[in-house]
Amino acid sequence: MGEPRQRADREVTDAGTIPAKLRELLETFDGIEDMEERMSYLVSYAERFKTVPASVAAPPYPEEARVPYCESEAYVWGLPAEGGRMRLYFAVGNPSGVSARALSAILEKTLSGALRSEIAAVEPDIVNRIFRQNISMGKGMGLMGIVERVRNLARAPLPSKSTP
Amino acid sequence: MAAISERGYAHPEVLVSTEWVEQNRAKAEIRLIESNEDTLLYGTGHIPGAVHVDWTSDLNDQIRRDYITRAGFESLMSRIGATPETTVVFYGDKNNWWACYAFWVFQLFGHTRAKVMDGGRMKWEKEGRALTKDAPNFPGTAYTAKERDESRIRAFRDEVMKHVGAGRPLVDVRSPEEFSGQRLHMPNYPNEGALRGGHIPGAKNIPWSMAVRPDTGEFKTSEELRSIYSTGAGLRADQDIIAYCRIGERSSLTWFVLTYLMGFAKVRNYDGSWTEWGNLVNVPIEK
Numbered sequence: 001m002g003e004p005r006q007r008a009d010r011e012v013t014d015a016g017t018i019p020a021k022l023r024e025l026l027e028t029f030d031g032i033e034d035m036e037e038r039m040s041y042l043v044s045y046a047e048r049f050k051t052v053p054a055s056v057a058a059p060p061y062p063e064e065a066r067v068p069y070c071e072s073e074a075y076v077w078g079l080p081a082e083g084g085r086m087r088l089y090f091a092v093g094n095p096s097g098v099s100a101r102a103l104s105a106i107l108e109k110t111l112s113g114a115l116r117s118e119i120a121a122v123e124p125d126i127v128n129r130i131f132r133q134n135i136s137m138g139k140g141m142g143l144m145g146i147v148e149r150v151r152n153l154a155r156a157p158l159p160s161k162s163t164p
Numbered sequence: 165m166a167a168i169s170e171r172g173y174a175h176p177e178v179l180v181s182t183e184w185v186e187q188n189r190a191k192a193e194i195r196l197i198e199s200n201e202d203t204l205l206y207g208t209g210h211i212p213g214a215v216h217v218d219w220t221s222d223l224n225d226q227i228r229r230d231y232i233t234r235a236g237f238e239s240l241m242s243r244i245g246a247t248p249e250t251t252v253v254f255y256g257d258k259n260n261w262w263a264c265y266a267f268w269v270f271q272l273f274g275h276t277r278a279k280v281m282d283g284g285r286m287k288w289e290k291e292g293r294a295l296t297k298d299a300p301n302f303p304g305t306a307y308t309a310k311e312r313d314e315s316r317i318r319a320f321r322d323e324v325m326k327h328v329g330a331g332r333p334l335v336d337v338r339s340p341e342e343f344s345g346q347r348l349h350m351p352n353y354p355n356e357g358a359l360r361g362g363h364i365p366g367a368k369n370i371p372w373s374m375a376v377r378p379d380t381g382e383f384k385t386s387e388e389l390r391s392i393y394s395t396g397a398g399l400r401a402d403q404d405i406i407a408y409c410r411i412g413e414r415s416s417l418t419w420f421v422l423t424y425l426m427g428f429a430k431v432r433n434y435d436g437s438w439t440e441w442g443n444l445v446n447v448p449i450e451k
Contacts, residue, residue, distance in 0.1 A: 035221065036299075043207035072202075096257050098204035136220050137357070139202065 019118045022110035022126070029130050038132065045109075046102035052077060052089035061091055067149045070142035072097025074104065078153030086119055086154055088112040090146075099135060103143050106130065107150055119154035122147060165382050168282060172386030174427025178420075179383065180253060180279045182288050189213050189253075195246050195302075197254050198285070199262040201413075209295035211255070211288060215244040216299070219262050219413070223269045229436075237273045237309045245302025248275070255281035255288065259373070259381045265416040268433055271317055274310040280420065283381040290380070317419065319406045319432040321440055321447075324364065327406055328448065333399055334367035335407040337418045338438065342410070343369040345451040348442070358442030362451040364408065368397050372414040375421045389426055401428045408434035408441070 018026070032038045056077055057065065067074040073093030078086045088111055090104035111119050124144035127135070135143065168179050180188075188194050189211060196214035198206050206216040217223065222240055223231060232240065246252060252270065254263035263280055270278050281288070289295070314320075319327070327334065341347040345361030363369065374392050375384055383389075393399045405428060407415040412435030422428040441447060 039204055039207050042204055046204060046208065096200070096202055096205055098202050098208055102204060135203070136201075 017118075017121045017123075018126075019111060019114040019122070021114070022106075022122065025106065025110050026126060026129050029132075035132075042102040042131070043098065045105040046098045048109075049090070049092070049101040049105040050108070052091045056089050057091070059091075061093075065091075067142070067145045070100060070145045071138075072100035072142060074100045074142075074146050076104075076146060076149045076153065078150070078156075080116075080158055081113060084115050084117065085113055086116045088119075088150060088153075099131065099139060099143060100146065103127065103130065103146055107147070111150065116154040120151055122151060124148050124151070165377065165380060166385060171383075173425045174386075175424040178279050178424045179282050181282055182291055182293060185211065185253060185255075185281050185288075186293060193249060193251055195244060195250050195252050196281075197244065197252050197263075197266060198256055199254060199266040200257040200285070201262055202257065205257055205285075207297065209297055212294055212296045212298070213300050214255075215302070217244070217266050219265055223266060231269055231272060231312070234273065234309050234311050237312070238307045241275075241307035241309065242304045245305055246275075247305050247307060249277065251277040251279065253279045253281055255284045257285050259286070259376050259417070260284040261372075261413045261417055264420040265413045268317065268416040268419060272312045272314060274313065282383060286381045316430070317423075317432055319408075319434040321434075321436050321444065323432075324406060324408075324434050324436075324441070325447065327404070328365055331366065333403050333405050334364050335397075335399070335405060335415075335418060335422075336363045336367040336369050337372040337407055337409045337415050338363075338369070339371055340369055342438070343367075345449075358410075358438055360442045360449055362442075362449040363438075364441055365448045365450045367408075367450075368399075370397055370418070372409070372417050375418065375425075383421065383425060386425065389421060393422065393426060399428070401426065403428070403430070405431045406434050407431060408437040410438050411435065412437050 032041060061075045065075040065077055067076060075091040077089040081087050088108055090108055092100045092104060124147040127140055127143045127147060168176050168181055189196055190213060196211055197217050198210050198214045199217045199219055200206060203218045203220060225232060254267050256263040260280055263284060267278055267280055336343050343363045348358045348361045375389060377384060399405060407418045409415040412433055415433050419431050419433045422431045
């Protein structure tokens with residue numbers, strides 16, 4: 001993998017909106033011009049995907065955690081963490097959903113534990129920067145739905161603490 | 165399931181079993197081609213010796229909504245090391261939707277040495293057969309293709325309009341919910357941009373899945389297919405038939421079934437399908 005290629009237009013848009021880990025990874029993807037190399041890189045992420053631990057959720061997963069219109073049957077959970085942060089967890093039900101597993105692994109690696117405000121600012125179109133020509137319109141929309149659900153979890157009001 | 169040769173198909177030579185592929189995959193004149201909905205799937209493991217043909221980037225034009233040109237097809241065949249004498253064998257996920265789609269595109273360029281592996285990737289995996297991550301590297305070839313010929317197997321919207329006017333048969337292979345207009349997309353899939361729901365007037369709803377055994381992914385026998393398409397839906401082998409779905413992938417499978425397994429003489433795939441018809445201004449739609 002070569003050095004991340006800097007793109008001035010991206011720098012302006014990304015600054016202050018995308019968490020640093022995700023920004024760095026997006027810059028790496030920006031620098032991958034070879035389609036086979038991009039696919040291989042994505043597959044390596046898919047292979048590192050870890051399903052939500054049973055302590056957070058166990059199958060059958062609840063429908064409310066499911067990403068709408070994602071054919072790969074993706075699920076996302078967000079648990080509040082200290083300092084306004086959020087831990088993210090994912091599951092992908094379709095064994096052929098390699099792209100969904102790759103994206104989920106990327107989001108888990110780069111966003112989980114970040115500030116909710118930062119996660120909430122991530123745009124679904126990062127999917128196009130990550131996958132570029134490797135997805136169809138329908139697949140892209142399903143994957144963007146995963147990012148959208150992550151955003152929505154970060155934007156949702158925290159559950160109120162129960163009083164004794 | 166009976167052997168392919170015993171299922172009564174009109175052209176059994178276009179369908180091969182997983183066992184046949186196991187026995188023949190290493191032959192120089194055979195080129196295995198995997199085509200999937202999720203284009204990353206090939207990279208996680210594929211049949212040894214299989215090349216990847218990505219329906220989005222290899223078969224479609226990257227600017228227009230159309231297929232590759234003759235030059236593009238020649239370049240593709242060179243990349244996968246195929247000559248006009250090479251027998252290409254397609255397989256893939258989703259019950260061979262994209263395998264049949266690729267098969268259909270190859271027929272636009274007249275590469276008739278083509279087969280589909282019955283049961284697709286699912287059956288190969290269920291049987292515990294070998295997969296590898298090693299991509300083969302075949303020497304490039306100088307392939308001279310025929311001009312793309314759409315007249316026999318591809319239908320465009322104006323032809324569909326005339327077809328509707330003439331009362332000729334249309335087969336809508338989408339789910340009943342899409343056919344009725346209850347949904348604008350496949351269950352669990354996003355809406356890829358159709359503004360209206362329903363179906364082309366006069367179309368019969370015969371979902372693609374009716375032609376396939378859900379447990380193995382294999383095509384049903386000729387007798388079973390006749391009960392669905394002929395006895396059940398009233399289609400005849402001598403009719404001019406157009407099949408469509410959402411973007412032409414599921415209908416490629418039905419086109420394959422009607423043309424090769426049942427031996428229907430003139431079946432065309434309307435690849436514009438519902439993502440075109442459902443957006444056209446002032447065309448008739450039924451719900």
